[in-house]
Amino acid sequence: MLIAPISSGLMAGVTRADCITSGAYGANVSDSKKPSLLDLALGFANIGLTSVGGAAGPLRYVIVKQRRWLSDGELAGLFGIAQALPGANAVNIAVMLGDRFAGPLGPLAALAGLIIPSLLIAISLAGIATHFATVNARFAAGEIGVTAAVAGIFIANGTRLIAQLWRGTPDLRAAWRCTRLAISALGIVLVAGLHVFVPYAMLILITLSMIVETRLRDVASH
Amino acid sequence: MFAQADVLLSLAWHFALLSLFAVGGGITMLIPQMHQEFVLQYHWLDERSFAELLAVSQAAPGPNFLLVPLIGFRVAYWPGALVSLLAFLVFPVAIAFFAGRLLHQSENEWIARLRQAFRPVTAGLWIASGLVVAITLDHTLVPVVLTAGVALLALAIDISPLWWCLGAGIIAAALA
Numbered sequence: 001m002l003i004a005p006i007s008s009g010l011m012a013g014v015t016r017a018d019c020i021t022s023g024a025y026g027a028n029v030s031d032s033k034k035p036s037l038l039d040l041a042l043g044f045a046n047i048g049l050t051s052v053g054g055a056a057g058p059l060r061y062v063i064v065k066q067r068r069w070l071s072d073g074e075l076a077g078l079f080g081i082a083q084a085l086p087g088a089n090a091v092n093i094a095v096m097l098g099d100r101f102a103g104p105l106g107p108l109a110a111l112a113g114l115i116i117p118s119l120l121i122a123i124s125l126a127g128i129a130t131h132f133a134t135v136n137a138r139f140a141a142g143e144i145g146v147t148a149a150v151a152g153i154f155i156a157n158g159t160r161l162i163a164q165l166w167r168g169t170p171d172l173r174a175a176w177r178c179t180r181l182a183i184s185a186l187g188i189v190l191v192a193g194l195h196v197f198v199p200y201a202m203l204i205l206i207t208l209s210m211i212v213e214t215r216l217r218d219v220a221s222h
Numbered sequence: 223m224f225a226q227a228d229v230l231l232s233l234a235w236h237f238a239l240l241s242l243f244a245v246g247g248g249i250t251m252l253i254p255q256m257h258q259e260f261v262l263q264y265h266w267l268d269e270r271s272f273a274e275l276l277a278v279s280q281a282a283p284g285p286n287f288l289l290v291p292l293i294g295f296r297v298a299y300w301p302g303a304l305v306s307l308l309a310f311l312v313f314p315v316a317i318a319f320f321a322g323r324l325l326h327q328s329e330n331e332w333i334a335r336l337r338q339a340f341r342p343v344t345a346g347l348w349i350a351s352g353l354v355v356a357i358t359l360d361h362t363l364v365p366v367v368l369t370a371g372v373a374l375l376a377l378a379i380d381i382s383p384l385w386w387c388l389g390a391g392i393i394a395a396a397l398a
Binding site for chain 2: 048049050051052053054055080081082083084085086087088089090091092095096099100107111114115117118119121122123125126129130133137138139140141142143144145146147148149150151152153154155156157158159160161162164165180181183184185186187188190191192195197198199201202205206209210212213214217
């Protein structure tokens with residue numbers, strides 16, 4: 001039923017053991033009062049407004065710690081599904097949780113909370129930024145500095161994930177670990193070097209990666 | 223002001239298609255694609271606007287995918303923002319809705335395998351996005367040094383990305 005532990009790398013402190021002990025979703029949710037549409041909207045508004053550079057931390061804080069809608073293990077399971085589906089993780093979790101707690105209107109309430117307050121702030125900030133960048137050369141230079149930092153953060157995040165992949169599988173032969181690195185490297189060359197249409201690049205890379213992972217499982221099971 | 227219907231349709235089509243590929247690493251992996259299409263191909267945004275919206279979407283409170291309605295707003299004001307946002311959400315929301323009802327088992331072997339397989343892909347495409355963004359900036363010393371510096375420092379020091387954005391912005395403004 002449950003397969004070998006695979007840490008998501010994003011949900012620090014959450015282990016597969018939590019999933020097993022807590023059982024199916026909603027096991028301890030029925031004990032407590034289910035959140036209303038307003039609760040969902042407010043909870044997800046909090047998640048949206050505290051998300052800077054990734055929603056994983058705020059999702060865990062609000063859903064597990066603050067409002068106790070799910071246990072750590074239940075959220076980790078939901079996060080795993082959300083990551084495998086298209087779309088932002090926070091959106092997918094808002095939809096799945098909203099539907100589970102409040103029926104078909106639940107996703108609408110959760111999404112409205114997640115998106116509307118932050119969108120209004122972001123559009124206002126973008127307008128202010130454009131205004132100041134037009135009238136003030138120093139502000140315009142600062143803005144380029146922020147974008148340069150964003151580029152640096154993307155590079156650091158990718159490099160950190162590669163390091164996790166390398167360190168996370170010490171039992172594998174170096175050749176297999178290098179195969180994973182080769183997939184990352186191919187992605188960099190295809191997109192940044194050759195400007196391949198990103199969806200095509202992703203299809204090529206995920207196909208290769210699935211072949212490698214399937215092969216790795218066969219090797220590991222022997 | 224009324225945006226042209228063909229621009230709105232085009233925004234809707236592009237963001238609906240992009241949303242299906244926002245898997246594994248979210249919107250970040252799609253930034254090179256958006257830059258290619260919206261800046262280089264359609265000229266909806268200039269390089270400076272694209273960099274500005276990217277900076278706002280990362281540094282402002284809110285999910286990173288708000289870059290999508292921000293681009294829509296810059297291209298066609300509120301109609302553009304709403305059309306872009308809804309187009310980007312419609313397929314993922316529909317898929318998550320049914321997946322949430324069907325996948326009650328907390329972990330499914332194929333989902334776990336897919337998730338694992340996405341990790342090297344995500345890592346590579348995140349780095350590619352960083353490089354593409356860095357290349358679109360002015361090729362002067364300051365942005366290049368800031369990108370490289372933040373890339374190295376953020377690896378060693380794990381703090382909120384907001385601090386890197388703030389620090390780099392202040393340094394760049396001071397040196398201007």
